Amino acid sequence: MYENYLPLLGGLAGRTPVELNGMPHGMRAVTVPVRRKGETRVPRDRKGRTQPTRVDVLAAEPTLLFSPPDSVSKQDLIWVLSRETRRWSTVTGRFGQRTDVVVDQLIRAGGIVLRCEVDQDRIKLGQPEGWRLSHAWREQAPDELAELRPRRDPDEVRAELLSLLDEARDHPAPMTKRRARARERLMIERAVLVRVPPGTGLVVPEGTATTAKSWPTYEAALRAACKWLSFRHVPGAAELAGRAWGDTHVTWSAARMLVFSQLVGQRFELAVDGADVEIRLCGPLLWQHGNAIADAARARPWIGLPRDGMWLVGRVECSADGILVIENAETFKKVSANDKITRSWLCVWGKGKAVVNAAELINRLPGRKVAAWMDLDASGLEIFTMLDKAVEEPVRPVAMTLELLTAGQPRRRAGREEQAKAERYDRELAAKLEPLLSGELAEIARHIKDTGRAVEQQVLHERVLPILPALLDSI
Known part of the structure; x- marks a missing residue:
């Protein structure tokens, strides 16, 4: 990336x-x-x-x-x-x-x-x-x-988080249905943390219901979720950051927003007031507010617009025949440079799993073909299912075939333990996703479940990019 x-x-x-x-x-x-x-x-x-x-x-x-x-x-x-x-x-x-x-x-x-x-x-x-x-x-x-600063005692950190979870469980704030569901999710995480053996380092616990990959992201999101449950109103992003992390100026990274959303069971912008995310666009879309104009057809390499803000002010015009959603930033940049695609397709990128944030944009531009190109791994299939569920139009997979998965260069982690862990994660997730998929995507899920194989978009550029315009024309 x-x-x-x-x-x-x-x-x-x-x-x-x-x-x-x-x-x-x-x-x-x-x-x-x-x-x-x-x-x-x-x-x-x-x-x-x-x-x-x-x-x-x-x-x-x-x-x-x-x-x-x-x-x-x-x-x-x-x-x-x-x-x-x-x-x-x-x-x-x-x-x-x-x-x-x-x-x-x-x-x-x-x-x-x-x-x-x-x-x-x-x-x-x-x-x-x-x-x-x-x-x-x-x-x-x-x-x-968080990774660079002096280490803390892992057992003490987990004890502090368990205490916060207990406070969230017992807080007298009114329990709406959404907050009750969020509390249930947090209690699942509490049970996961309790099972961590003493002396274990600061690593994301086995069995977490989140997709957190690093402890700092997991801890920050968990602290924010506990504090969020105690509010009687929808807090602002800075307000929640101040209560959870002690600093209202700390940036909400995409990873923190995603894991926080998984913990509370709501999209970040619904759980936190005033939050907006950027969507990168390239193709036949024009946003105009007064004398300010953002032309995604002329922008190089692309433009970024606030997902919600673009609809609150100004006017959006789109002449695209279809919308292509892409998982990875480097692939998005390569595709955006192809005029044969961007003349008729609006290309969209939204940061990995956060790409589902593009659903609102797609739903506001109805009647257009929707295609998605994701990594050929379990996470790529998961993102596809999340997007397909959120978008009203049917989403068609592009360059997501069993042949590319079996022939492409597989992903290799730095060490054997990391590789084994990644393959185990892909197998388990693919097994969960297989019943939700159909056609060739279901075959891909079965192959990943059996082999743990993963092929990322970037290594397929030479094979896919030359034929991508034709693939999109065939939809």
Whole structure:
């Protein structure tokens, strides 16, 4: 999975690449938007020429989602991740003579975006003003910090969580049907935690009803779910974060939102007031609000729109014949670059399992063909069933065949234990999903149940992308 710069609509407006003298290889500069007559624009002089006074410097090529430089120490990484923005004086105060080297490495790793003045006389970078975390690092900072900071006694942490679960169970807040169901789910997690043997490390417990893969995500979501149950009203995202984690500014990552939703049995935006999620789009869709226009047909590589917000303000026009939902970000980017597809198909990406957030968009654009391309593993089948259940139109699988599963390069984890655990998980999940599927998808589920085999989208690009337009035309 890759991080693309400026993933939100508000970040794309007013941005354009700038050629500056002395720009280090592997980096690029883009304009900082200015506001004129109520619009966000590229800074230009009176003759219409681009004339920025400040630029943002970032990696020129897509980078790994989270891969810190080896030379950055654990303590330095904690410091980097603990604030979304830093002033340049603060950065130099931290790193001293190492500043230039550290900043260079963090930019190339896709971790930060550096804001600099522009020396207009020499058309080159001027004095840095500060940095901000990239979208990918900002999204993952809470869970990465939880892993990096000093370890706590696992038994004490689990005891604290059990105490929170007991408080949630006994809290006198009115019990609506939804809250009663949420309490039942939390009591299932309590039973799971109680069975964890003393001395076990901080790992997601066996038997959890969630799909959490990391302990920090699981713990954060469980704390939030316990506090959520005590509210007499629907809390705001920041309000709940403050009660659960002690900081209203902590970002709700996609993983935390998903696991929290599984614990309380409601979609995040229904359980938490004011929450919205981004959907990435490419294809024949236009969103307009006043003078602001987002054209998903012209955007490169795509635009991001708030799933609920796009309907609350402005107007959405869509001329697509069909809607193609894609599981992985890298695959979405590849498909979005194919004009043969995006001329008539609206391509949608919504972060793995959170792709079901696209259901509302699809249901508001009725009468169009709906197709989905997911990983050929148990989780991919699960996402397909979740999407199919949420969408009113029938969802057709694309490039999800038994032949591709058996012929494609299988996924391999780093170690034998991790590989065995992944295969066991896929077998068990596929067995649960098989009765819910039909046709070739049911055959795929049976094969995964028997073999534990998993083939991800990315390794199938060479085989599928050339024929994808024809596959979509056949629907």
